[in-house]
Amino acid sequence: MACGYISSNDNRMYVALEAVYSQVPAISTVNRIPAVKLTAKQQLERPQRRDKTGTRTYPGTPAGLRKRTTWDLRTYMTGWTRQDGAPAYGPLFEAAMGGMPLLFSGGTSAGNAAPTLLSFAAPHQLAPGQAVTFGGEMRFVISIADQTTVELSAPFSIATAAGSPVGATMTYEPATSLGTASIFDYWSPSAAVQRIINGAAVDRMRLQVNGDYHQFEFSGVACDIIDSASFDGSAGSLTAFPPEPALNQFDYTIVPGHLGQIWLGNTPDRFYTVTAAQVTLENGIETRDREFGSDSPRCISPGMRSVTADVQLFEMNDDATRGLYQAARQGSPVSLMLQLGEQAGQLVGIYLKSVIPEVPEFNDGESRLAWRFSNCRAQGTGDDEIYVAFG
Numbered sequence: 001m002a003c004g005y006i007s008s009n010d011n012r013m014y015v016a017l018e019a020v021y022s023q024v025p026a027i028s029t030v031n032r033i034p035a036v037k038l039t040a041k042q043q044l045e046r047p048q049r050r051d052k053t054g055t056r057t058y059p060g061t062p063a064g065l066r067k068r069t070t071w072d073l074r075t076y077m078t079g080w081t082r083q084d085g086a087p088a089y090g091p092l093f094e095a096a097m098g099g100m101p102l103l104f105s106g107g108t109s110a111g112n113a114a115p116t117l118l119s120f121a122a123p124h125q126l127a128p129g130q131a132v133t134f135g136g137e138m139r140f141v142i143s144i145a146d147q148t149t150v151e152l153s154a155p156f157s158i159a160t161a162a163g164s165p166v167g168a169t170m171t172y173e174p175a176t177s178l179g180t181a182s183i184f185d186y187w188s189p190s191a192a193v194q195r196i197i198n199g200a201a202v203d204r205m206r207l208q209v210n211g212d213y214h215q216f217e218f219s220g221v222a223c224d225i226i227d228s229a230s231f232d233g234s235a236g237s238l239t240a241f242p243p244e245p246a247l248n249q250f251d252y253t254i255v256p257g258h259l260g261q262i263w264l265g266n267t268p269d270r271f272y273t274v275t276a277a278q279v280t281l282e283n284g285i286e287t288r289d290r291e292f293g294s295d296s297p298r299c300i301s302p303g304m305r306s307v308t309a310d311v312q313l314f315e316m317n318d319d320a321t322r323g324l325y326q327a328a329r330q331g332s333p334v335s336l337m338l339q340l341g342e343q344a345g346q347l348v349g350i351y352l353k354s355v356i357p358e359v360p361e362f363n364d365g366e367s368r369l370a371w372r373f374s375n376c377r378a379q380g381t382g383d384d385e386i387y388v389a390f391g
Helices: 090-097 319-330
Strands: 011-017 035-044 067-076 102-104 107-111 117-120 131-134 137-146 149-152 169-172 181-187 195-209 215-222 224-227 260-265 274-282 306-314 334-340 348-356 361-363 370-378 387-390
Touching: 011 035, 011 090, 035 181, 035 224, 067 195, 067 224, 090 169, 090 181, 090 195, 090 215, 090 387, 131 169, 137 334, 137 348, 137 387, 195 334, 260 319, 274 334, 306 348, 319 370
Parallel strands: none
Antiparallel strands: 011 181, 035 067, 067 215, 102 169, 107 117, 117 149, 131 137, 137 149, 169 387, 181 195, 195 215, 195 224, 195 274, 260 334, 274 306, 306 370, 334 348, 348 370, 348 387, 361 370
């Protein structure tokens, strides 16, 4: 006999980018994401009352106080099956980065004259920062040699022979302004309280490697939490609380967290000794919520972007590892590229073209000496310190 409880596993989440701040967009089945956990919290700002009531009893607060809404979402990495459009969690990456996603439809290799050069049989129309894939590997374009040749962030493991197919990618780049998204939180049975977090701004994005499974973490502030139980017919520019899209087959294929590659250095080398790594983007978002006449945020204002990397690896007696230490001591920039996954259609790449490594902390508590490079700050010349791509 059912007890009436709601199963925490009987939950489905969708994400869509907002055209106008806090106005809830329409969604379909393609907006569903493989979410792991969603936390949303809304608090009222309750200023202290100082009127003299002749008693020690708290007399309460008036209606219409300002609200502050925060949220945190974790989602697994799955395959990019719709290669003519953005992945389902693409709106979260676009809200975090700001730039419009750049689609590269793929091409045909004309061979390579050098390990880090890739030539195409036709004009490639790529831009610096965009990614390409070949043989289950992803690389980023760091410069354009000419209309058919690009220079890559690192060489492919297998040379791209003439006639070889180069895979499609979707690349997200940073921009000065940021957008917002709506997060839809549906439960079964349908009579349960359904929620929409509208005006969701991504203040922090974190990508980690070498966990159980590859997953992405997003958190930030929002305009409001709209729910089906108290919907008043006007929130989020809606006339009615939207029903969940019809359920269809969903791809639950996720990617083990140990699969991938990491390239580090001034002239990057592939490191096989990394035990943990993460890249964190923080947008320093503030909401316009202090203006007279409003009890909720009216828009968002991003501050200085901060992109940092943490890397832990075992020390080796080789030139590449020593080079990292020397770069840290000298304050010299190095590049960092993370590839998550190792199969075409299940690849995510993160590229930081210029990172100043901090002098590593030595950890001699285990049988092998480990170094930890913490809080290494990425830099750039103008909205170019980080790129994230799917392939």
